[in-house]
Amino acid sequence: AQTVTQSQPEMSVQEAETVTLSCTYDTSENNYYLFWYKQPPSRQMILVIRQEAYKQQNATENRFSVNFQKAAKSFSLKISDSQLGDTAMYFCAFMKPSFTSGTYKYIFGTGTRLKVLA
Amino acid sequence: DAGITQSPRHKVTETGTPVTLRCHQTENHRYMYWYRQDPGHGLRLIHYSYGVKDTDKGEVSDGYSVSRSKTEDFLLTLESATSSQTSVYFCANGDSNQPQHFGDGTRLSIL
Numbered sequence: 001a002q003t004v005t006q007s008q009p010e011m012s013v014q015e016a017e018t019v020t021l022s023c024t025y026d027t028s029e030n031n032y033y034l035f036w037y038k039q040p041p042s043r044q045m046i047l048v049i050r051q052e053a054y055k056q057q058n059a060t061e062n063r064f065s066v067n068f069q070k071a072a073k074s075f076s077l078k079i080s081d082s083q084l085g086d087t088a089m090y091f092c093a094f095m096k097p098s099f100t101s102g103t104y105k106y107i108f109g110t111g112t113r114l115k116v117l118a
Numbered sequence: 119d120a121g122i123t124q125s126p127r128h129k130v131t132e133t134g135t136p137v138t139l140r141c142h143q144t145e146n147h148r149y150m151y152w153y154r155q156d157p158g159h160g161l162r163l164i165h166y167s168y169g170v171k172d173t174d175k176g177e178v179s180d181g182y183s184v185s186r187s188k189t190e191d192f193l194l195t196l197e198s199a200t201s202s203q204t205s206v207y208f209c210a211n212g213d214s215n216q217p218q219h220f221g222d223g224t225r226l227s228i229l
Contacts (some may be wrong), residue, residue: 006160103149103174104149104212108153
C-alpha cells in the first residue's frame with residue numbers, strides 16, 4: 001500500500017525568507033501524481049502545485065516550486081519570498097490512477113503546519 | 119471556484135442519532151469523495167463515488183454509508199453517531215487525473 005510521510009509537524013520561517021517542506025512516499029508504481037495542498041486557518045483546501053511522475057522537470061507555480069526526486073521517492077515544496085499569507089497547514093498527497101477499475105484515489109500525509117513570522 | 123457546497127457547515131448532535139452530510143457540485147465531475155480530517159492523521163478517505171450509484175469504501179469506512187442518486191449530490195450518513203466520529207468532514211470532486219477540488223468542510227461534534 002502506498003504511504004505518504006511528512007516528517008515535519010511544524011515549521012516557521014521569517015517573512016521574505018525561503019522554506020522547504022519535505023514529503024516522502026512509498027510506492028512500487030511508475031505512473032502516479034503528486035500534489036501539495038494548502039489549508040489556511042479558513043479551513044479551505046487549496047491546490048498549490050501538481051507534479052506528474054513521468055515528467056522529469058520540476059513543477060513551478062510563482063513562488064512555489066517542488067524538488068521531485070523519483071528514485072528517492074521525495075517530493076519537497078519550496079516556498080520563496082515567504083509571505084504572511086503563506087501561514088497554513090500544508091498537505092502532500094499521492095494519487096495513482098487505476099485504469100482497470102477507473103478509480104483515482106488520493107493518499108494524504110499528516111501535514112506540516114507552517115508559520116510565517118513578521 | 120470548483121463549485122462544491124457542503125451542508126451543514128457546522129453540526130452538533132448526540133451519540134446514537136443519525137446524521138447526514140450533503141455535498142453538492144455544480145460541475146459534472148464523475149468522481150466525488152468524502153474525507154475526514156483529524157489532528158495527526160491528515161485527510162483520510164471514507165468513501166468515494168465514480169458515478170451515479172457507483173460507490174466504494176475508503177480506508178476508514180466503518181460506521182459510514184454513502185449514496186449518490188444524482189451526479190451533483192453525494193451524501194454521507196452516520197447511521198448511529200459515536201463520539202469517535204467527531205471530526206471535520208471534507209467533500210471533494212475531480213475527473214480522471216485532474217487535481218481534486220474541495221468543499222469548505224463540515225465541522226461535526228458528537229456529544
